[in-house]
Amino acid sequence: GESVGLHLPTLSVQEGDNSIINCAYSNSASDYFIWYKQESGKGPQFIIDIRSNMDKRQGQRVTVLLNKTVKHLSLQIAATQPGDSAVYFCAENPRTGNQFYFGTGTSLTVIP
């Protein structure tokens, strides 16, 4: 199967600081990537996506960067808030169907 891995399983940041969550993917043919946020006791929620014809996409307080050369994806959260505490997943679609492959998740804890 595909491999989507995260560099850090846990991350703690002070409230107000910026957070960066990293993800490495293995399939160079993947052309669509999504970041999901999963709060405790809930299902994953879509945060932001990016297609392979872009290297950066911004949302509200979040930015996704895609480096296809090294097959790396990152999620930047500006001015991190306690409500950002959750597990974050990256997912890639290798264009072989409807299947997304999920990374192992990074647990973000925001310290007030």
Place this chain on the structure above:
Amino acid sequence: DTAVSQTPKYLVTQMGNDKSIKCEQNLGHDTMYWYKQDSKKFLKIMFSYNNKELIINETVPNRFSPKSPDKAHLNLHINSLELGDSAVYFCASSRRTDTQYFGPGTRLTVL
């Protein structure tokens, strides 16, 4: 309005029993999925249905059988439950290969 809903939210049962989890989406999506999330939070796809037809069937024991009565529903039936089936099961839906929207999950505990 709930986009993707699952019932029940919690399911506790004995080994060897048969149980079902139901999923419904009101987003008008044509593709639905079942995922299993283990205790380490790893999400693995089990099945994918497009317009009521099975299109992905990962390596899952045949004790697991999905059933899609219509495009808005994808139920998961599990026979002869085993301890290792304990996990959180998520249903999701999407429009073709676009973003998948997840349900709230069903926490299955097999005793």
